[in-house]
Amino acid sequence: MAERRIDVNYLARVEGEGALRVTLVDDQVTEVQLNIFEPPRFFEAFLRGRGYQEVVDIVSRICGICPVAYQMSAVHALEHALGVTPPPGVRALRRLLYLGEWIESHGLHVYMLHAPDFLGYESAISMAANPALRPLVERGLRTKKIGNQLMTVIGGREVHPVSVCVGGFYRGPRPGELQALIPELEWALEAAVETVRWAATLDYPAFTPDYEFVSLSHSDEYPFNEGRIVSSTGLDIPMEAYEQYFVEEQVAHSNALHSRRADTGANYLVGPLARLNLNFDRLSPRAQAVAREIGLRLPLKNPFMSLLARALELVHCFEEALQIVAGYVEPQPSRTLVPAGFPAGQGAHATEAPRGLLYHRYEVDEHGLIALAKIVPPTSQNLRRVELDLWEYVPGLLSLPLEAATLRCEQLVRSYDPCISCATHFLKLDLIRV
Amino acid sequence: MPPSTLILGVGNDYCGDDAVGLTVARRVQARVTAPVAVREATGEGAALIDAWQGVENVYLIDAVYSGGEPGTIYRFEAQTTTLPGKFFHYSTHAFSVAEAIELARALGQLPPHLVVYGIEGRNFSAGVGLSPEIDNAAAEVLSRLLREVENHA
Numbered sequence: 001m002a003e004r005r006i007d008v009n010y011l012a013r014v015e016g017e018g019a020l021r022v023t024l025v026d027d028q029v030t031e032v033q034l035n036i037f038e039p040p041r042f043f044e045a046f047l048r049g050r051g052y053q054e055v056v057d058i059v060s061r062i063c064g065i066c067p068v069a070y071q072m073s074a075v076h077a078l079e080h081a082l083g084v085t086p087p088p089g090v091r092a093l094r095r096l097l098y099l100g101e102w103i104e105s106h107g108l109h110v111y112m113l114h115a116p117d118f119l120g121y122e123s124a125i126s127m128a129a130n131p132a133l134r135p136l137v138e139r140g141l142r143t144k145k146i147g148n149q150l151m152t153v154i155g156g157r158e159v160h161p162v163s164v165c166v167g168g169f170y171r172g173p174r175p176g177e178l179q180a181l182i183p184e185l186e187w188a189l190e191a192a193v194e195t196v197r198w199a200a201t202l203d204y205p206a207f208t209p210d211y212e213f214v215s216l217s218h219s220d221e222y223p224f225n226e227g228r229i230v231s232s233t234g235l236d237i238p239m240e241a242y243e244q245y246f247v248e249e250q251v252a253h254s255n256a257l258h259s260r261r262a263d264t265g266a267n268y269l270v271g272p273l274a275r276l277n278l279n280f281d282r283l284s285p286r287a288q289a290v291a292r293e294i295g296l297r298l299p300l301k302n303p304f305m306s307l308l309a310r311a312l313e314l315v316h317c318f319e320e321a322l323q324i325v326a327g328y329v330e331p332q333p334s335r336t337l338v339p340a341g342f343p344a345g346q347g348a349h350a351t352e353a354p355r356g357l358l359y360h361r362y363e364v365d366e367h368g369l370i371a372l373a374k375i376v377p378p379t380s381q382n383l384r385r386v387e388l389d390l391w392e393y394v395p396g397l398l399s400l401p402l403e404a405a406t407l408r409c410e411q412l413v414r415s416y417d418p419c420i421s422c423a424t425h426f427l428k429l430d431l432i433r434v
Numbered sequence: 435m436p437p438s439t440l441i442l443g444v445g446n447d448y449c450g451d452d453a454v455g456l457t458v459a460r461r462v463q464a465r466v467t468a469p470v471a472v473r474e475a476t477g478e479g480a481a482l483i484d485a486w487q488g489v490e491n492v493y494l495i496d497a498v499y500s501g502g503e504p505g506t507i508y509r510f511e512a513q514t515t516t517l518p519g520k521f522f523h524y525s526t527h528a529f530s531v532a533e534a535i536e537l538a539r540a541l542g543q544l545p546p547h548l549v550v551y552g553i554e555g556r557n558f559s560a561g562v563g564l565s566p567e568i569d570n571a572a573a574e575v576l577s578r579l580l581r582e583v584e585n586h587a
Binding site: 113128134137158159 | 448
């Protein structure tokens with residue numbers, strides 16, 4: 001009996017701490033484990049007993065990359081629970097804030113974290129040392145900076161923004177503050193189109209698992225804060241029915257929970273590939289045009305090609321951001337005050353974080369204190385799907401030297417842009433060949 | 435016009451000793467007499483590179499989690515020293531202080547003079563307040579930093 005093992009003790013270029021171990025006996029995969037050793041963080045427990053207005057700033061702290069996602073799912077769920085409707089203009093401004101976060105997150109992943117895998121570099125830093133690739137790294141940095149600027153203008157700072165509240169915003173940006181960003185947004189739109197053309201020339205490993213894609217879907221918008229939950233197998237439910245159709249389970253090897261369909265038992269995929277495949281006709285016109293120009297064929301099932309999906313979403317982000325900024329009128333008032341004497345209630349809501357569907361549910365008591373909080377992040381929904389991908393992908397790597405096989409496994413995991421800190425309640429790779 | 439000297443405190447107020455860079459920056463602001471700018475940062479890389487654009491002298495203070503003795507003070511001149519990759523690993527940004535400095539070096543965007551003070555932390559769990567030995571190290575970094583800044587000015 002020959003055992004071989006792929007071990008990655010510490011996964012690089014992912015957010016948080018985790019490891020990967022793949023064991024093969026006589027060239028058959030016998031075990032795949034994504035070990036999330038980042039400690040559990042217990043956010044759901046320490047939200048209990050907090051005032052409803054504190055939740056938005058606490059959940060923001062779950063992640064340094066996608067704080068807005070946590071704020072958006074929370075604020076909508078709490079507004080359902082409290083029966084509050086924000087004033088006109090808040091909806092568009094929340095979308096713009098979310099676009100800023102997608103730009104920061106996708107900008108970082110496409111150029112800094114994922115590109116080195118396809119160009120044969122250890123990192124964006126080593127890419128930057130090559131004069132031929134330096135402009136690409138500079139483009140990434142400038143793209144990320146524009147996301148930071150959008151977040152700062154709307155949210156007060158580039159990470160963990162402080163302006164969002166139940167009912168709207170504590171303060172909306174002045175129109176001039178947003179209009180000042182137009183020249184950079186215009187540059188960024190053209191740069192993002194160029195990046196899609198570049199991404200289309202990359203050499204992607206051939207690998208197309210049979211995914212069930214799950215995302216929000218809205219009748220006339222690319223999904224951010226509103227819509228129904230749909231899947232590629234025909235599921236179409238209101239977001240408040242999420243827990244009837246999706247369940248979380250403990251697994252021994254991970255501090256993160258795993259998710260599956262409650263009814264069919266199927267593991268599923270959330271994130272850029274799912275969104276793109278289920279909502280392509282609602283991407284912005286330039287994003288659709290450049291997708292056609294590069295000959296994109298849907299559904300896109302190759303996880304490595306999520307880089308292309310993120311690049312297309314970046315085009316969308318800049319085009320829509322320009323549109324919102326051009327039509328921006330400062331919301332007056334900036335928020336609806338929550339009326340006193342509300343009854344106890346509960347609210348559930350899902351939004352599209354950069355990494356996919358993010359579901360929150362809260363119960364609020366008659367004093368406005370949180371009685372229950374449930375948070376299901378996108379990375380934990382995808383974790384089992386990553387393991388299933390590796391079961392399928394590793395047997396094709398057996399002719400490679402161990403080091404090359406290990407690198408391919410890491411690349412596959414990075415394609416998911418896993419956010420380990422978010423998922424813990426996660427990564428390091430062991431490929432074991434027995 | 436950007437200031438000629440910038441003190442950049444990096445950290446997170448809500449993760450124990452990770453707040454030490456912010457604490458030092460706040461104490462510098464209260465004490466410094468030389469004309470310097472003091473800024474607080476979360477450690478997100480692109481924002482750091484943006485913050486030091488056009489600045490001559492930058493002093494960056496951050497917590498370190500390298501397995502050393504808590505309270506140990508490290509000082510690097512970024513022009514002459516490559517920062518150890520895992521040194522400022524404690525970040526939820528995937529692209530943080532060490533990466534920002536090395537990327538800026540590769541892109542020719544390092545300030546002419548960048549000094550990095552690192553303070554080895556003990557406790558990075560959720561909660562507010564520095565461990566006693568980290569607070570002592572913060573006081574030591576403050577006096578060294580003030581001396582360095584005033585002499586440079």
